[in-house]
Amino acid sequence: MSLSVLAVFPHPDDETFGTAGTLIKHADKGDKVTLVCATMGQMGRRMGNPFFANRETLPKVREEELRDAAAQIGIDRLILWNMQDKTLQFRCTQYLADRILDVIQDVRPDVLYTFYPEHGVHPDHDALSKAAALAVSKLPTDSRPKIYGAAITSDREEKLGLPHKVIDVSDVLDRKMDAMRAHRSQSELITIPLENRIKETPELKNQILDPFRTERYWVYNVSHMTQ
Amino acid sequence: MLPIDTRSIQQEINKYIGKDIYLHMETSTGSYVRVQDPDTLPACAYIRNGLINFSEGKIVKNEAWYSVGLKIDNGWVYTEGLTDWEVTEEGQLLLAGHDKEGNLKIGLQLSEKPFNCGA
Numbered sequence: 592m593s594l595s596v597l598a599v600f601p602h603p604d605d606e607t608f609g610t611a612g613t614l615i616k617h618a619d620k621g622d623k624v625t626l627v628c629a630t631m632g633q634m635g636r637r638m639g640n641p642f643f644a645n646r647e648t649l650p651k652v653r654e655e656e657l658r659d660a661a662a663q664i665g666i667d668r669l670i671l672w673n674m675q676d677k678t679l680q681f682r683c684t685q686y687l688a689d690r691i692l693d694v695i696q697d698v699r700p701d702v703l704y705t706f707y708p709e710h711g712v713h714p715d716h717d718a719l720s721k722a723a724a725l726a727v728s729k730l731p732t733d734s735r736p737k738i739y740g741a742a743i744t745s746d747r748e749e750k751l752g753l754p755h756k757v758i759d760v761s762d763v764l765d766r767k768m769d770a771m772r773a774h775r776s777q778s779e780l781i782t783i784p785l786e787n788r789i790k791e792t793p794e795l796k797n798q799i800l801d802p803f804r805t806e807r808y809w810v811y812n813v814s815h816m817t818q
Numbered sequence: 819m820l821p822i823d824t825r826s827i828q829q830e831i832n833k834y835i836g837k838d839i840y841l842h843m844e845t846s847t848g849s850y851v852r853v854q855d856p857d858t859l860p861a862c863a864y865i866r867n868g869l870i871n872f873s874e875g876k877i878v879k880n881e882a883w884y885s886v887g888l889k890i891d892n893g894w895v896y897t898e899g900l901t902d903w904e905v906t907e908e909g910q911l912l913l914a915g916h917d918k919e920g921n922l923k924i925g926l927q928l929s930e931k932p933f934n935c936g937a
Contacts, residue, residue, distance in 0.1 A: 633936055634864060636848050642920035645819055645904060645912055646842065646927065650934070675936030677849075677862070713849045745856065780919055 594622040597700035597736065598666075599691060599723045601679055601715035602632040603657035604774040609741045610704050611664055611767040612760025613806050618665025619763070625668040625698045627691065628657060629719055632777075634676035640779040652776050660773035663766055670694060679718035687722030688729070695726060700736040703727065707740025707809050710747050720811075728813035739808035747809070754807035761804050768803070819902035819914060822884050824877050827903055830911045831875040831886070834928050841868040842927040843897065864925075867932045870895065883915060886926055897926040 596617045600606050606614065606626055618624050631650040638644045644652045654671070661669050672690070679687065695703075705723045706716040720740060727735050742751055760767055771778045789796050844864035851858040872888040872895070880898065888895040899915035906912060910929040914922050927933065 630936055634844070634846075636846050636921045636923070638916070638920050638922055640920040642819070642916055642922070645914065646844075646922065646925055647906055647910065647912060647933065650936075673936050675866075677864075678936075712853060743853075745853070 594701040596624045598704040601629045603653040607770045611770045615763040627670045630676040639776045660770040663770040680714040688725040691726040703736040707742035710742035710744045728816035738811040740811045755810045756808040758806045819904040844925045899924040
């Protein structure tokens with residue numbers, strides 16, 4: 592049976608760096624994957640290496656990169672809100688939650704991927720994941736999607752314990768790397784040195800790509816938000 | 819963008835003197851600095867579409883970078899660390915400072931019309 596999968600992230604590339612392998616596997620199984628991308632990452636500092644974008648061209652560049660990555664991943668539907676980068680933490684959580692709830696009522700997800708609240712490192716990550724959790728808490732218990740949170744803080748295991756879901760994405764790693772390369776303005780700093788290392792020492796390719804092979808999630812329980 | 823050319827930029831700055839114009843200004847360490855070093859403070863600031871009017875404006879060469887100062891009605895706009903510039907098709911003046919990995923570290927932009935901005 593195919594699932595409805597919803598991913599909710601603030602910036603173009605958030606869906607790829609942490610979760611592309613997982614989303615590719617869903618798409619390969621025939622699951623319907625919807626991505627909400629709340630901002631265009633308009634204020635990103637990375638402009639490519641060497642830089643090829645500027646502050647005014649960056650939103651368009653990143654939108655095209657996102658469309659390209661979404662095609663590599665197999666995302667069925669892309670929902671772009673075009674909110675201003677870095678400002679989500681200043682918006683009313685309820686407003687963000689209501690917008691997410693509209694999408695939830697439309698796509699009826701079985702699972703929802705986002706950052707793990709308070710473990711997203713970036714203020715936009717934490718603001719949107721908190722709103723996603725609030726949106727889910729408004730639903731009747733039996734129609735709540737399971738929330739898989741990507742925790743990226745260095746103390747994640749200390750605070751949250753071991754991940755609840757560990758996905759080996761080795762079998763789709765080439766496509767995950769393609770999705771990363773699609774986000775060229777943001778990823779060249781990472782992908783070009785990686786490719787150079789692989790070119791120099793092809794026998795170490797598996798080892799060099801190891802950090803990208805595993806994706807980890809912690810289930811976020813919203814029951815405390817409903818009281 | 820191209821490496822800074824002070825004479826052309828000074829001419830561009832002069833075009834804005836005495837007009838109500840829109841300022842974009844930013845600087846940032848990036849919000850992820852704590853991933854590498856938990857003791858580092860992320861320090862990021864931007865103002866987009868601040869309305870200003872300046873009576874004097876000048877670009878000055880420092881060591882390997884440039885600074886711009888704009889004397890506004892009740893104070894100053896100050897930016898140091900600029901390396902590259904561009905005038906867009908709409909005539910907006912973009913100045914930016916990039917590090918050796920191409921990251922934008924500082925920006926100063928002037929426009930007669932508001933810059934595009936997310937909701």
